[in-house]
Amino acid sequence: MQAHQTLADIQHLLNEVLAAPAQWQALAPFTDTDGDLAAQVLDEAAKFVDSAVAPLQRSGDEEGCRFEAGTVTTPAGFRAAYQDFWQAGWPSLACAPEDGGQGLPAVLECVLYEWLAGANHGWTMAPGLLHGAYECLRHHGSEALKAQYLPRIASGEWLATMCLTEAHAGSDLGLVRTRGVPQADGSVRVNGSKIFISGGEHDLTDNIVHLVLARLPDAPAGPKGLSLFLVPKLLPGGERNAVVCERIEEKMGLHGSPTCVMRFDDATGWLVGQPHQGLAAMFVMMNAARLHVGLQGLGLLEAAWQKASAYAQERRQMRAPKAPGSAASTGPDPIARHPAMRRILTTQRAWIDGGRVLAYHTALQLDLAHHHADATERAAAQRWCALVTPVLKAALTDQAFHGASACLQVFGGHGYVREWGIEQVVRDARVAMIYEGTNEIQAIDLLVRKVLADGGQGLCALLASLRHGLPQDDAANARRNALADTTRALAAAAATEPELPYWVADDYLRAVALVLLEWAWARIAAAPASQGPRWAEPAEAFATWVLPEFDMRLAIIRQRLSTAAADVHRRTAPAMAAA
């Protein structure tokens, strides 16, 4: 992916569609960051991505990471690119000035990571967790820990990991067995084994800071007995800690990122936050990480689209069918003119453009939630982030994989061979549907933990807010009303049918994603400078090929609701007859 190809589009969405600079300049920390400064930052970021990171994508996949006797060697060029990256200050873009950061709005960091993932997903895994680790340590670390670690995590001089999963504990972190035993000097001895640790060991930085979920000796069973520990690869004195990489996984893709099995053998660590409150501290990382994974989805889909679009302009096969009155072709047409290929390409653009509006808007809400002067505004922004983050994570990574596969199809047989690089995007993208909580977990998080927790009120309020500032649209209102009605029906049914929301959570998340995308496209259409085929074609593709899924999802949920109602009737009828 070439970031500079997307610069004008992204500037249009930030400035014309979202009026992003005016939004962040209303917040105290960002009053001095005007649109010109932001444009300059993005321009430099695009140059870095295109010149330093994108060229290593294919070699990183083919060479992969090598494991030997506990050490991990990343592909040629990865270390140099990372050293350039942190020394140029990119990791600290959105860190606070008091921690050595540049104090820029979150949305600029989001654009940077979208590009990085599109340019080289494997490489980007290394710095991808930095900002989450920074926020986690900043909010929950002791002053001593912060003094030792925060500046070097903010700058990216040291990289960080999240050590959650164990072989038997994946989606169910309550089963975690790793233990931490407090020592007299205030440190903790950590013992246990973790799997799927991205960047658990590598040669990109000298030190690696692991944030490890484990149990204190007096911990209650289950997820409420987990504490968070900081366990560095190198101890403050410089000696090696008892943290060992046992092996790295052979994976479907993402070969540029070492996925490590890590063993902690009486490793020295320190508690982060309160005992048994590790999950809450870790979720500071997880929520930021989930938005970033959604952005990875956008970057990967843009990468697939750029490849397929370029190929479709060049490759000529058969004459395309013509509308009456069009000039007949004299030879085979570029396949970009064939309806089946045009449909694939414009559909991906509809997802990328609409998805960008949603993701950037969410990033703006992140800053609003922290920094807005008005508590009501902060709460509304917080509600948006809580409800929309799982939707973006699931819907955008799902589209990254399926849309990249559709783009592979544009290449025909050439898409299945390595040469064109599109099959790598499909393989790399697949993991994003799994990590940071599988997309099924995101759907349950949305429907069960967030929407139904308040009987659907928060979601219905968010739906109602989508009308503001846009021209009246009866069809969109009808869809939002239907979704609100279905939400209330689900809330009512869940009381007697606790299994029901778990069956339809995926459909519910898709329905929410589609009304959000419809809103995003209405925002694009409402911007005066969104004229011409660049925005009209994907807008039409969205309405024609993407949005019809909404009715199907609602029909599936309603069918299950009526089945559930019949079941309840069947179960309760005999009791009522007996009464």
Added chain:
Amino acid sequence: MQAHQTLADIQHLLNEVLAAPAQWQALAPFTDTDGDLAAQVLDEAAKFVDSAVAPLQRSGDEEGCRFEAGTVTTPAGFRAAYQDFWQAGWPSLACAPEDGGQGLPAVLECVLYEWLAGANHGWTMAPGLLHGAYECLRHHGSEALKAQYLPRIASGEWLATMCLTEAHAGSDLGLVRTRGVPQADGSVRVNGSKIFISGGEHDLTDNIVHLVLARLPDAPAGPKGLSLFLVPKLLPGGERNAVVCERIEEKMGLHGSPTCVMRFDDATGWLVGQPHQGLAAMFVMMNAARLHVGLQGLGLLEAAWQKASAYAQERRQMRAPKAPGSAASTGPDPIARHPAMRRILTTQRAWIDGGRVLAYHTALQLDLAHHHADATERAAAQRWCALVTPVLKAALTDQAFHGASACLQVFGGHGYVREWGIEQVVRDARVAMIYEGTNEIQAIDLLVRKVLADGGQGLCALLASLRHGLPQDDAANARRNALADTTRALAAAAATEPELPYWVADDYLRAVALVLLEWAWARIAAAPASQGPRWAEPAEAFATWVLPEFDMRLAIIRQRLSTAAADVHRRTAPAMAAA
């Protein structure tokens, strides 16, 4: 995949649901093949697949094929398994006894190849084209060619290839440039380069028989100037022909099958069939091949389901939500009890079971079309094959990839690593959406070349025939009527809007696939022995999660129809106003 795990299911579908033995025994060549003989053949076939072919799946992927100086070495064990395969008579199962074959019904061969593909897709590519080559040569070869090649292709002693694609000619075979120049001795000198030749070179058999599309010197341009030539690796005297494998492709998957770039340098060949009629002769191979690719889809999806289902029974994470009145769990439940995972697993079963009914029924129609005593019956069977083959090819390979990806999701992070083998199924399955005509080409073949060619009459007749022998079902009738109405509307609109069918061909194919699957599930339900959860659960999954897509597809087509009508109105209105 373990074939024996599927034996009882497949016997149920063949014997109870389709009454297949009675159908084939009504045809002259198969009167002696009773259900017991068929059961014995399938039992032996399952043993061979499970013991000789399945164990090489993962090693074949990891080892891959090696290319060195024009020779290709297949993974360890591949040659021995193939030698056992042909010497045991498996390739000749459905070949005519006069050619040394066993003269069994096509449907038995279909089950064999479904299993082989599920057990080891890469290995199965080698014999996968044999039967097509046999049919092609049998119908179009000269007596001399048949005497030399037919028995050894029927037996599988020699393997065969289809050499169609060139670097610049993929979906558009009219662009093929390879040339054949007739010689005084009746042979032809062939020159040119072909790509994507599965099994173009290997060590499985001593000789390889290439069927090559090329142009005679006096050939007209385009697809009507293509002739078919037989070009063997070893000439009849035993000397090496001028056929060179230049390299093999690095692919996303299917590493057990060498995908070759082949160069013909004054190679000696012979014309098969009439000059400039090569495409027609080749399509004898292509149509058989397309049904086989659909069966590959079934086998791959079964492989993915078997892996995911076994994992979901073992893996325990979190307590599953429970219907009221169910006993509470005392610890984490098998993930097979979690609704999101149950939904994935039963949805794949709905596709596999329904898809098998359709594929086996189509295989029976193949034999009926050739051997039925009554011309009307033969024509109806032929119509079924012509219309349903592209639907099966596209819909079953699409589901193989997307369903295998859903099964990968059941494994969470474990699905993305090689260890469990599920990611290999996803990578292998991807190619089946491309080869033997991309799925977009299948959709155009169905809608433009077949359905609209007779104004939709054939398709509507097929839809009407789906009622026969089944209980009245108003909802199913309504869907079929809606599809018939939409078909006629498309036929009417296509006259003035030639681009329109190309835009909606994918939706149309999906809609046809869904009414066919609905029919398949009605057939299963109508069989007395289809009681119990084994068949009731996927039946419910089909109705709940799969079938709702039908309304969406029809809504998309209708929306395009109304847009097209508005466009025509806009274009013609000024002219009418002027008149």
